[in-house]
Amino acid sequence: MRYPETKTPTTNKTLGHPLNAWYVAAWDHEVVSSEIFSRTVAHRPLALYRTAEGRPVALADACWHRLAPLSMGKRVGSDEVQCPYHGLRFNSAGRCTYMPAQRTINPSAMVPSFPVVERHRFIWVWPGDPTLADPDTVPDLHQMSSPDWAGDGLTIHAKANYQLILDNLMDLTHEEFVHSTSIGQEELSESDFDVTHDERTVTVTRWMLDIDAPPFWLKNLRDRFPGFEGRVDRWQIIRFEAPSTIRIDVGVAKAGTGAPEGDRSQGVNGYVMNTITPETDRTSHYFWAFMRNYRLDSRLITTQTRDGVSRVFAEDERMLVAQQEAIDAHPDHEFYSLNIDAGGMWVRRLIERMLTAEQLVAARS
Numbered sequence: 001m002r003y004p005e006t007k008t009p010t011t012n013k014t015l016g017h018p019l020n021a022w023y024v025a026a027w028d029h030e031v032v033s034s035e036i037f038s039r040t041v042a043h044r045p046l047a048l049y050r051t052a053e054g055r056p057v058a059l060a061d062a063c064w065h066r067l068a069p070l071s072m073g074k075r076v077g078s079d080e081v082q083c084p085y086h087g088l089r090f091n092s093a094g095r096c097t098y099m100p101a102q103r104t105i106n107p108s109a110m111v112p113s114f115p116v117v118e119r120h121r122f123i124w125v126w127p128g129d130p131t132l133a134d135p136d137t138v139p140d141l142h143q144m145s146s147p148d149w150a151g152d153g154l155t156i157h158a159k160a161n162y163q164l165i166l167d168n169l170m171d172l173t174h175e176e177f178v179h180s181t182s183i184g185q186e187e188l189s190e191s192d193f194d195v196t197h198d199e200r201t202v203t204v205t206r207w208m209l210d211i212d213a214p215p216f217w218l219k220n221l222r223d224r225f226p227g228f229e230g231r232v233d234r235w236q237i238i239r240f241e242a243p244s245t246i247r248i249d250v251g252v253a254k255a256g257t258g259a260p261e262g263d264r265s266q267g268v269n270g271y272v273m274n275t276i277t278p279e280t281d282r283t284s285h286y287f288w289a290f291m292r293n294y295r296l297d298s299r300l301i302t303t304q305t306r307d308g309v310s311r312v313f314a315e316d317e318r319m320l321v322a323q324q325e326a327i328d329a330h331p332d333h334e335f336y337s338l339n340i341d342a343g344g345m346w347v348r349r350l351i352e353r354m355l356t357a358e359q360l361v362a363a364r365s
Contacts, residue, residue, distance in 0.1 A: 017042050017162065017278040018354040019128030021243045022138050024275045025116075026123045026288050027155070031056050035148045036070035036081055040164040040279045042127045046114065047071040058125045064096060070111070089290065096252065118146040122275070125259065128358070139245035150296040152306045153273065153289025156313060160320040162244055162278040165167045165286055167315055169246045169274055170204060170238060170343040183250045202350065204238040204343035208248040210255045216308060220268045223301055224294045231255040232267070238343065242350045248272040269293050271308070282324060286358045288313060294354035 023041050026048055031037050033050040038061055040046065045061035047070040051355040061071050068085035076082045079092040088109070089098040095198065096109035115126040115133035126133035128211075143149040158165060193206040213221060213232045221228045233256070238248040253259035253267025270292045277285040290309045295301050337345055 013019075013162060016281075016355055018243045018351065018358060020126070020132050020358060021128065021354070022117065022126055023244065023277040024132075024285070025058060025125040027120060027287070028056075028121050028123060031123050034075060035073065036071045036073060038069065039285065041125055041285075043280060044114075045069070045071075047081065048123065050074060051092055055079075055092070055263045056116045056123050058095055058114040058116050058117050058123075059092075060114075062111065064090075064109045064111055071088075079240065081298070116297070121289075139214050139241040139247075139275065140246060141245070141273050141275070143247075144273060144289060148296075149271070149291040149293050150298075150302055151270075151289055151291035152302050153287065154306070154310055156286040156288070156317055157271040157279075158284045158286050158317055158320055159282065160284060160317075160324040161282055162276045162284040162349070164320050164323055165274075165276045165284060166240070166244060166246065166347050167341075167362060168320060169248070170202070170240060170347055171340045193342075195346065197346045197350070200350070202234075202240040202241050202343055202346040206236045207260055209233040209260070213252050217268070219308075220270070220292075220305070221252060223298075224268050233259045235259065238345070240347050240350075241348075243354055244258045244277065245275040248274070264321050270305075282328075285351065286313075286317075 019042060025039050025041050025046060026337075027039060028280070029049055033052060033054065035049065037048040038045065047059045047061040057079070059070060061069050063070055063083040063085060065086055065088055067081065067082055070083060070090070072079050073082045073084040076089060078337075080089045080097060080200045082089050087098070087100045088096055090111055091097050092113065094111045094113035096105055099105050099109065115130050117124045117135045117138050119135075119138050120139075121144045124138050151215055173246045192202055196205075204291065210231050211234060213234070217232070217234070218228070221232070231253060232252040234252045235250065238246060239249070240246050249269070249271055251259075251264060251267055251269035256272055257263060257266040259267055259333050273289040273291060275287050277287070279285055288309070290305050292305065304329065
């Protein structure tokens with residue numbers, strides 16, 4: 001489906017980030033019982049650790065007494081952290097359990113404790129109203145932990161607003177220009193696409209039939225089918241889940257073997273997992289992974305693919321940082337939207353709705 005160019009300019013100002021949502025704070029392996037891990041999520045510095053039983057905890061990274069970072073302190077007991085400045089201790093609920101040099105603990109001595117869910121190899125944190133935190137609404141990245149898929153990923157600390165990253169992922173025609181030596185090809189901008197949406201998701205579907213495989217995909221095909229030659233059918237199915245998770249079903253199969261109808265047996269299929277956590281208005285934590293459903297036992301393919309995708313994403317990062325710097329330098333410049341921006345425009349609408357809903361609740365309280 002093609003969309004006409006939007007003639008009305010739109011502001012280049014990025015939206016804020018909803019608070020009533022799940023954001024990834026860390027990979028599961030980054031948070032351990034013996035140490036305290038710090039990361040800022042939606043302008044909220046967090047101290048992350050595990051209890052002795054292994055349950056992840058997220059506390060505000062500021063002691064009640066003098067705001068010293070708890071992440072500079074140490075783990076004590078089964079579920080407590082000790083402030084590095086004056087030794088106050090807080091349990092996993094954020095309540096102070098010990099004050100030095102006095103027997104009575106001030107009943108107001110607490111730090112915020114945030115809802116946490118460990119799922120899909122990630123530690124998810126809810127920075128908003130804790131009464132609204134429903135674990136069932138954690139975005140679906142089940143391939144990350146499924147035995148039917150193998151892969152790995154990394155984290156990019158991007159000096160760009162999280163919505164610029166979402167824009168980048170919702171429109172993959174940029175691959176033709178930014179990633180011309182790996183996954184890009186001119187068929188990307190020449191092919192039609194379809195956009196659908198509901199209250200929480202946006203999906204962009206693109207098929208490119210009977211084309212040459214770009215270098216990245218040709219290597220993956222030959223990993224599974226040694227000596228592969230010939231044309232392919234290629235697909236990209238991008239699924240956004242509000243407010244900042246994008247799962248991309250990607251792959252190529254030998255042309256004419258039924259991939260558009262659902263038979264991908266003559267090809268290679270992967271999922272590019274992306275979940276972006278706003279740190280500040282101009283910085284983001286970009287968690288990504290590439291998962292595949294073939295040659296699951298090959299650690300070599302996992303490492304090679306992760307490193308290859310990492311190089312591709314480094315090209316994206318350079319462009320995103322340059323874009324953020326240009327936006328900062330030209331705050332009054334207005335954007336125009338092209339047909340290729342249809343998916344990203346719907347993403348922004350869903351985020352706007354979430355922000356408006358939170359503002360209405362705040363106004364009534």
